[in-house]
Amino acid sequence: MMGGVEEAILLNKLYNLFCMDTTSGTATLENSTDEQTVLTFIADKQMVVVMLDLNALAQTTTIREYIEVDGSTARQVSGKVWPTDFDTDTKVVYIQFYQPDLDYTITLQSSTAEGADCSIQYSYATLPFG
Secondary structure: OEOOHHHHHHHHHHHHHHOOEEEEEEEEEOOOOOOEEEEEEOOOEEEEEEEEEOOOOOOOEEEEEEEEOOOOOEEEEEEEEEOOOOOOOOOEEEEEEEEEOOOEEEEEEEOOOOOOOEEEEEEEEEEEOO
16 A cells, blocks of 8 residues: 555665665656556565656556456555645655565556656565565
């Protein structure tokens, strides 16, 4: 689930404590109002912390998380609207979840087309369990 500044501080401390494996990259949010996949985590048993830099976005955007519950059926876990569901002036969103050996997907959907494709910088850290 997604949280505020206090949760981000805690996650940063956990990262430093456990020395999680990290990956960074860029996803492209196409200039449309279609729901678009930003990241998908293939089934694994792990703790995941994701950072999305939404600074390039100008429009209200819904962030959704899905988990594949039975190997083929995806169910929404969380949905929040940026920027209204976050602290004022938030440009970076943290998402953390425990992945119980099922696929997990994070999507974005703009309420209005951005006018051009947008680059979304991301970083995530994983800590395997089991």
